[in-house]
Amino acid sequence: MRPTPSTVPPQAAAPGPSLAERYRQVRTATERLAAPLSAEDCCVQSMPDASPVKWHLAHTTWFFETFILEPHEPGFHPFDPAFRVFFNSYYQGVGPQHPRPQRGLITRPALETVRAWRAEVDVRMERLLEGIEADGPVARLLELGLQHEQQHQELIVTDIKHLLWCNPGWPTYHPALPEALARDGLHKGGVPAQQWQRIEGGLAQVGHAGAGFAFDNELPRHTVYVQPCELGTRPVNNAQYLAFIEDGGYRHPALWLAEGWDWLRSQHIAHPLYWRQDAQGWSEFTLAGARPLAPAQPVAHLSYYEADAYARWAGARLPTEAEWEVAAAGLGTTDGHFADAGVLHPLPAAAGADATGLQQMFGDVWEWTQSSYAPYPGFAPAVGAVGEYNGKFMVNQYVLRGGSCATPAGHVRASYRNFFPTGARWQFSGLRLARDG
Amino acid sequence: MRPTPSTVPPQAAAPGPSLAERYRQVRTATERLAAPLSAEDCCVQSMPDASPVKWHLAHTTWFFETFILEPHEPGFHPFDPAFRVFFNSYYQGVGPQHPRPQRGLITRPALETVRAWRAEVDVRMERLLEGIEADGPVARLLELGLQHEQQHQELIVTDIKHLLWCNPGWPTYHPALPEALARDGLHKGGVPAQQWQRIEGGLAQVGHAGAGFAFDNELPRHTVYVQPCELGTRPVNNAQYLAFIEDGGYRHPALWLAEGWDWLRSQHIAHPLYWRQDAQGWSEFTLAGARPLAPAQPVAHLSYYEADAYARWAGARLPTEAEWEVAAAGLGTTDGHFADAGVLHPLPAAAGADATGLQQMFGDVWEWTQSSYAPYPGFAPAVGAVGEYNGKFMVNQYVLRGGSCATPAGHVRASYRNFFPTGARWQFSGLRLARDG
C-alpha cells in the first residue's frame, strides 16, 4: 500500500511564501479536509489498507514532533509520550508501532485531543521556524514533512471515500458535485474519439532535475533508452471502459494476466470499485453520493489487473514509466485538475480532447504504468530514521504517474512516482493507453 | 456468541412498578452505562463477536419499534426506515441484516441521532403503554423487550471492556474500583480453603416454574435424574488458578480436551484473557484500568477449555447444568453481586467463605457447566419473528449459570441459561468445581 516515501531532499524548496506561511497553508489544508467529518467518521478504519482520518491528523503531527521538534526545539518535551508508538507508521528506527490493521481501535486519544496536539505542535513549530535558515537542514526536513502531509491529505480523501462507501446508506462527504461536472453534457452527442500522440524514441534523461523538492525515489536523474511509441491523448473514459465490460471483458481469461484472473474470480469482481448496476443502469459512488455513470469522465478506481486487461482488449498496452515521463516532461507544465478545486472526482475531457495533443496528463486520475517500482541506477537511501526506509517498498508494486483529483495542486511533477500493489483500487487510479510506435 | 433468546413468556411480570415505570428504569439504566463513553468509544467494534455500544443502544430501540410500535401504534411510521436493516441482529423473518462483522463501520447515523431515536421511541412507547392491559400480549412483548435490553446492558459492559483493552494505553471506563475490592486485604494471610457441599441425587425438576418471566429455553419444566455429587462452596479464585498456571497447566496436553489443546497452541494462550505478567508480577485489566491480581477474587474471562482443564487438574470436573440448578434452587434466593453495585468486576469471597454452604452462586462470574446448550424435552419455539429463532443457537455452545458482576440485578434466576461457544472469553466467565458424590 501507499508508503510515505521520505528523505531529505538535496535542495530546499524554491522561493515563494515564507517557511512559516507555507507550513500554515499545508497544515490548514489538512484540517479543512477533515472539517466535514464527525469524530466517529474520523475514528473508524474500513480496511487494513486504509487508515482513520484521526490517525492521519495525528501521524502527520507525529512527523513534525519526532523529526523536527524533538531534535531541534530547546527543552523539548512530547505532548504525550504514548503517541510516539500510537502514531508511528512504519519507522522501525523510531521504535515500535501500533499494528496497522488496529489503527481503528484507538478511540482514545479523542479527536479533540489530537486537534489540541496539532494546535500545540503548530505553535511550537512556527516559533521554531522563525529562527531557522531558509536553506538549512531544518528547512529541508520541514519541506519533507510538508510533502509527507500532502500525501496524507490525498489518503484522507481516498480513505474516507472507502469508509462511507462501506455504509449501506452511501452517505456523503460534501453536499454536491460542483457544476464543473455538468460539462459532461457537452458530450451527449457521443464520446470523443481516442487519438494518439507519437513519442520519439532514443536516449533520454529521466528522474528529477533542478532546484525544487523531490523524493529520493526520483533520483538520481539518469539516462534511459526509450523505444518510439504512441500514447493516448487522454485517459480512458467510462464509456470506453463500459464497452469493455459489455464485450465480456471480465469473462474472458485470455484478456487477463493469470494472477489477475485469479484475483477477479476469488473476489467476484466484475466492474471498477464504486460502480453499481441496477434497474436504472450504472451508477457510481462519489464523495457527494451516488450519481449516474458519466461517459466522458476518466475511469477511476481500477486495479493494475483491470488497467492491463483493458489495454490488451483495446489492442494496446500500458505505458512504461519512462515513456510517460518523457512525454510529460515535454509539456512544460503540471497544470491539471487537482484537489484544490474541491471537486474530488475526475472531470470529463474538455470539448477539444479528441483533437491532438496530450490532455489530462496531470490531475484527474493516477495513471498505471507497466513498470514495477524499482530503484533508479545509483539510488542511495538517506541516512537516519527519516530516510531509513526509502527503498523498502520497492518490490511487487507498480508505478502510477500524474496525480489525481485528490492530490494537492503543486504536489506532483513529471518525475513523481506513486506506487501501489496490483490489487489496490481505492485510489483514483485509471490509465492511458500506449502502443509501439 | 451471545444470542438474544427471545420468546413470548407464558405469563407476564410479577406485580411491582407500573409497566411505564419499569420501561423507564430499564431504558435509563442502558443510557447510564453508555454515559461515560465518547461517540468514538461507542462507534468502534473490537472484534466480530462484540458490537459497538451505539449498535446496542440502537438495536434495543429497534426491538421496541419493530415488535411493539409497528404492530400496535396507530399511524405508525418508522423514525428512519434504513434502521430496520442496520440494527436488525439476526431476525431473518424481519428481513435482511447488516453483516455482523461490519457493525463498526456504521459511523452514520451518529450517536446523537441514535440517542434522538431512543428519546422519540421512549415518548411513543410510554404513550402506548398507558392504554394497555397489564397482562395482555403487548405487556408480554414489553417484558420480553426489557429482558432483551438487560441482556444487551451486560454486553455493553463486556464489549467496551474488550475495546478498551485493545488500546495499548489501557484506558479506563470509570475512574476507580470501589473500596469493596479492598476486602481482598482480609485474605492477606492466605486464601480460604476450598470446601464441598453435597447435593443429594435422585429425581428432580428443572426448568422455570411459577409466575415470573422466563425465556423459552428454560421451558418446559421437566423431570431429570441427578446422580449424587458435591459442588465447591465458592467459585475458583485467582490464587487457585495461578497455582494451576505455575504448575505448568498450560503446558501439559493431558490436562486438556484435544480441541482445547489445539486452541491454546494456535492462539498462543497461556493465561486468562486480560491477565498480564511483567517484572512486577501478574496484573489484570479492569474497567478501572490495570490492577495487581487479587488472589481471593473469582477467576474470570476463562474459555470453556480453560475451565475444563483447570477442573481436571484439580481432580474434579465441571458441574452439569442440572446439578447446578438443583443446588441453586435450594438456596431460595438469587441475591448476589450484580451490575447495579457499579463495580463491574467480581468481588472476593467473603471472609467466611471457607465455611460450609454455597457462596456466590449468583453474580460475580458466570459459571461454565459441562452441559451443551440443548432444547429441553418438549421445547416448542414460539410463533412469529419475535420467537422465530428461539432454538437456533442450540448447537456447539455450552451453558453458563448464575449471572455475573455485569448482569443487571433481578435479571437471572436458578433456571436461567446463558450459553457461549467454547472459545469465548470476553464475558465474566469462571467456574465452580464439582465431583461425583
Add this chain to the structure above:
Amino acid sequence: MRPTPSTVPPQAAAPGPSLAERYRQVRTATERLAAPLSAEDCCVQSMPDASPVKWHLAHTTWFFETFILEPHEPGFHPFDPAFRVFFNSYYQGVGPQHPRPQRGLITRPALETVRAWRAEVDVRMERLLEGIEADGPVARLLELGLQHEQQHQELIVTDIKHLLWCNPGWPTYHPALPEALARDGLHKGGVPAQQWQRIEGGLAQVGHAGAGFAFDNELPRHTVYVQPCELGTRPVNNAQYLAFIEDGGYRHPALWLAEGWDWLRSQHIAHPLYWRQDAQGWSEFTLAGARPLAPAQPVAHLSYYEADAYARWAGARLPTEAEWEVAAAGLGTTDGHFADAGVLHPLPAAAGADATGLQQMFGDVWEWTQSSYAPYPGFAPAVGAVGEYNGKFMVNQYVLRGGSCATPAGHVRASYRNFFPTGARWQFSGLRLARDG
C-alpha cells in the same frame, strides 16, 4: 473427527474363537479391504479429516507393537524406530506425532514395507498370544487393539470413498453393487410411509452392561429419566430427503440452526455429499461408481446440520441418545446390514418396512442424535497412554448410533457411541426421526 476411543475394558471378550484366531480374522479383514487398491491409492490423503489407507494399515500395527509387543515381548526391538512417530495418531503419552494433515506426504515407508511390518508383527503377536491367559491384562489389551482396528476398517472405507470421489473421473473401488440393491425395484410403486414406534418414558438404565467388550465412553451404566416419545420405524430415505430439497429446504433459514445456515452458505451446500444433479436427474457416487439415486435407500452422508434441518422441516426432531439406546436395547439383537456383506452402501428398507416395528436400527447408516458427546456420570479415564485420552474428544461433537454398512459386523451394540463434529459428512451418516410422545 473420529477418534480412536480406547481403554482397557473391565472384562475380556466372550468365549468364541481363540485369541490368535480372532486376531488373525480381524487383521485379515483389514488387508482384504485394502486389497483392491494400488500403492498410489493407499498413499494419498484427500483432506485433513481423512487418512491414507497405508496410514491406517500402519497405525493399527503400531498399536500392537507399541502397547503389546513393546511391554510384553521378551527381547523386544521395534521393526523401525521411526515408525513410532510416523504412525502415532494422537497419543501424547507415547511421544510426538507426525502432523495429521501431512499424513499423505509419507511416501516412504512404501506400502510394501508397511505390509512387511504387518506380517512381522503378526508373526510375533501370534507367538506371544500362545502363552497368555485368556482373561488377563494382555488379552484385554488385545481385545482393545482389535476393536481399534475394526474402527479403522470403517475409516478405510469412508476415507477411500472420499479420495476416489475427489478424482473427477469418479473411479471405482469395487466393480458393481451387488444385486441386493435391486430390491429398490420393489418400491417402484411408491415409497413406504413413515410409521412411528412409541417409546415409554420413565427411569431407565443406559450404558454398557454384561460381560462383553465396551469402550470406556459407554461406562458406567447409569440411570436416566426419559420422557415418553416416538421414533420413526426406519431411517429417513432418499425420497423423503429429496422432497425436503425440492421444497426449498436448503433455502429457508428458518429451518436451520444459525450455525448450520452459516455453514451451508459459506460452503455452497445444497444437497448431501456425493449427490450430483445433472440433465439426467439426481445420481450418487458410490464405491462402485455413480448410480441414479435410489428412493427407498436410507439417506447418507448428512452433516448434523442437515439431519437437524430435515427433522425440523418434517415437524419432528432428532432423538436423544438415551431414547435411541432404550429403543435399541429393547430389540434384543444387533443384526443389520454391515460391512461384511461387501456392499458398502446402505440398503433400502425391506418391503414390510411400512409396517410397525423398528427397522434398520443397526447397520446401513449411523443415526445422528441430538446429544452432544459428553462423559457419563462417574466416567473415569483409564490409567496410562492406552487410556490416556479417553475423554479428550468430549466437546463440540455429537453422538451417532447403530453402525453403518461400513462397520464390521459384531462391532457395535445398543450402548455403542460414535461421535463426529457437526459438519462431518464423509461417514455414512443419516437420521431417524423422533417426536415427543
Add this chain to the structure above:
Amino acid sequence: MRPTPSTVPPQAAAPGPSLAERYRQVRTATERLAAPLSAEDCCVQSMPDASPVKWHLAHTTWFFETFILEPHEPGFHPFDPAFRVFFNSYYQGVGPQHPRPQRGLITRPALETVRAWRAEVDVRMERLLEGIEADGPVARLLELGLQHEQQHQELIVTDIKHLLWCNPGWPTYHPALPEALARDGLHKGGVPAQQWQRIEGGLAQVGHAGAGFAFDNELPRHTVYVQPCELGTRPVNNAQYLAFIEDGGYRHPALWLAEGWDWLRSQHIAHPLYWRQDAQGWSEFTLAGARPLAPAQPVAHLSYYEADAYARWAGARLPTEAEWEVAAAGLGTTDGHFADAGVLHPLPAAAGADATGLQQMFGDVWEWTQSSYAPYPGFAPAVGAVGEYNGKFMVNQYVLRGGSCATPAGHVRASYRNFFPTGARWQFSGLRLARDG
C-alpha cells in the same frame, strides 16, 4: 510459480541430431529422472506450488498429444479423452483444467498407465516425425515441446526434493553425492575472497539473437542503456551467507524490504530452505540426504527477499537482468555445472575462483536479479493456444538467470529468462552481488 513459457520460435533448432533422435533423448532423460522413484513418490503433491512427478510425466505427454498429434496425425484419437482435462496445466484455450492444488489427488490413472501413455505417444510421435520438414511448423512445435519438457525435468528434481524433505525421515533420491563435492576440501584453509568484475556501461543489445531456439519472452532483441557496474566474480556461497545469519541478518528490519520483513515474521523464517541447525551445527538437506553445510558451495534455496537482504547487508545490490545478460553474453560460452552431471546440487567454486573473471554464471544456482518479469519492448504473443498465454505471468515475479544444477545442459543461454514470485524458495535459487561501477 514456474509457468511453462511457450511459443512458436522464429527459427527451428540448429543442426545436430535428427528430430526423432532429439525427441528420444529428451523423453528418455525425463524417464531417467523418475526412475529412482516409486509410484507413491510420483503420485503425491507436497504443496500447491509443486506438482507430482506423475503429473509432470503426463503433462509433457499431453503437450505432444494435444499440440502435435491431434492436429497433425491422420486418424488421431486420444489415448484417453479424460486426460485432456487432468493434465492441462493452464491452457484456457484448450479447455478446463483440474485444479492445480488437487493434482496430488489423482491416484488414477496409475503411474504405469501414464508410462504406457508416454510409450504410445512416443511411438506415434516418432512415426509422425519421419515425414516432416526439418524446418517446418511441426518441427518448430516439436522443438517447443522438447524445451517445455526440459523445463519440467528441472521441476521434477525440485518438486521431488521438496516432497522428500517434508518426510521427517529425510529419505534420499539417489544414494550419495558424487565425489565432485569433495572439492570443498580444497577450501578448508579458508573461503576464497569475493572479487569484482567491471561491466562497462553504455548502449547494449539484449534479448535473443541468432538461429537457435528461444522462448518468446527473450524477444525481440532490443537496445538498452546500461550504467557501468561491477558484478561479483562468483555466486555468494554458504560461508558468506552464514556470516550474514550470524550477524543477525534475519533480526534487523533495516536490512529487509518491508514486504520481506512481514514474510519472514509471519513464516518464522531464519535461514534458507533445507538448512537445519542442531547440536552438531548447520546441515543441509540434499537429494542424497543430509550433509554438513559446505562453506564454499553457492548458497541455494533463497527467496528474492533473502537475496535482496543479503546484498544490502553486504553493501551491494542485486544485478539487473540487463547487466547480467551483457556480462554473460560476453563470456562466449554457456558451459557450467548442470543436471546432466547427475549431482543435482550446486558445486563449490573452483580453486581459482578468487582470481578475477566471472565464474559459474551458468549452472549451479539460478541468480535472482532485481528486475521484475516484464515484456520486452515490442513483445507480441503468438497466435493460438500454444502461445496463448505467453505473457500472462508478467506481473509480480522476478527474473532469475543462468540455470542451475537441476537444469538440463544446453537448455539455457545468456538471454534465457526464468521467473518466480518473491517468496519462492524450492528452486536452486541463489545470487551474485552487483554494485554501481
